[in-house]
Amino acid sequence: MAEPGGPVRDPETVSRFVEHFAAQLVEAGLPRMPARVFAALLASDTGVLTSAELGEQLKISPAAVSGAVRYLAQQHMVSREREPGSRRERYRVHGDQWYEALTNREAVIRRWEDALREGVTSLGADTPAGRRLAETLAFFEFVEKEVQTMMERWRAYREERFGRG
Amino acid sequence: MAEPGGPVRDPETVSRFVEHFAAQLVEAGLPRMPARVFAALLASDTGVLTSAELGEQLKISPAAVSGAVRYLAQQHMVSREREPGSRRERYRVHGDQWYEALTNREAVIRRWEDALREGVTSLGADTPAGRRLAETLAFFEFVEKEVQTMMERWRAYREERFGRG
DNA sequence: CCTTAACTTCACAAAATTCTGAAAGAAGCG
DNA sequence: CGCTTCTTTCAGAATTTTGTGAAGTTAAGG
Structure with a gap:
């Protein structure tokens, strides 16, 4: 064409x-x-x-x-x-660069995590609100790790399917 | 307290x-x-x-x-x-509901995918631009699947660590 | 160096968003 | 059914964001 x-x-x-x-x-x-x-x-x-x-x-x-x-x-x-x-x-x-950027909200998530940690401390880890914040914090920490391994899997899959960019 | x-x-x-x-x-x-x-x-x-x-x-x-x-x-x-x-x-x-909401940009991603598919077709799957769009599309499709399994792992992890919400 | 091409910064006009007070709209309760 | 309490809608004021023209900055090329 x-x-x-x-x-x-x-x-x-x-x-x-x-x-x-x-x-x-x-x-x-x-x-x-x-x-x-x-x-x-x-x-x-x-x-x-x-x-x-x-x-x-x-x-x-x-x-x-x-x-x-x-x-x-x-x-x-x-x-x-x-x-x-x-x-x-x-x-x-x-190519690669911008996929990474999309998932690299790292800086943002990091600040969320900081704010949440502070919240857990200041509201009290043993209060209902504190526990809710702690769980939310755990969620973000979990996601942060998972996204990293996901990107590794993507790179492997990508290479297999499209070859080296 | x-x-x-x-x-x-x-x-x-x-x-x-x-x-x-x-x-x-x-x-x-x-x-x-x-x-x-x-x-x-x-x-x-x-x-x-x-x-x-x-x-x-x-x-x-x-x-x-x-x-x-x-x-x-x-x-x-x-x-x-x-x-x-x-x-x-x-x-x-x-709890659960809003984690899901955070990751359920499904509707948004779906529309991105639609737009990209249309782009691949209209620009030509065999053109350089078309190939770039196709790869981007593949990325989103990949992420969509991965996020689903990630949330399953989260629910398991959550239950183990925090018990039933 | 001076000229000139290219990008950036800045002040402002235009447009879009956001929040409020006021009025209208539901829904319980007598 | 009407009174009362709570929520929503709406028009507009205030703020914020956006994009431009114009001036400013940098660096290539003579």
């Missing part, structure tokens, strides 16, 4: 997917612009786009691209690369 | 925990009022509070309580009970 000289990718088809998938991400809590930029990268053939390409494709200002990309980089969902010998920056979705 | 006649719970200590934990939830994406209401329920001794109690404790209007509770109930994070023979409604965090 992909011809040598020119891509057959219909921009409108791509855009339809990008906006639709971005909308789902937004619904799940991601801010709008980061969601759109991320979807655009996912739907690109190389997985790499420049700031200009993103701005043009999504019809947004350079400032918006900048903000969205900063957000995504902080969440480790994309990485930024300097194109050698050029002022252009390139943004990339790297 | 909990005496028969009157609770020793220091309201200020409780409030400190409630606001702190709620703040973490907000940071993770939960709207403010639902987060505060939920934290208050978690920190209550019985796990049940009336609308009036919530309003008083959090210093918010009945309208705010109503909105927050509707949100939480939709997310299956609390359940509402009618106190028999009274106009009062009671809201409850039920």
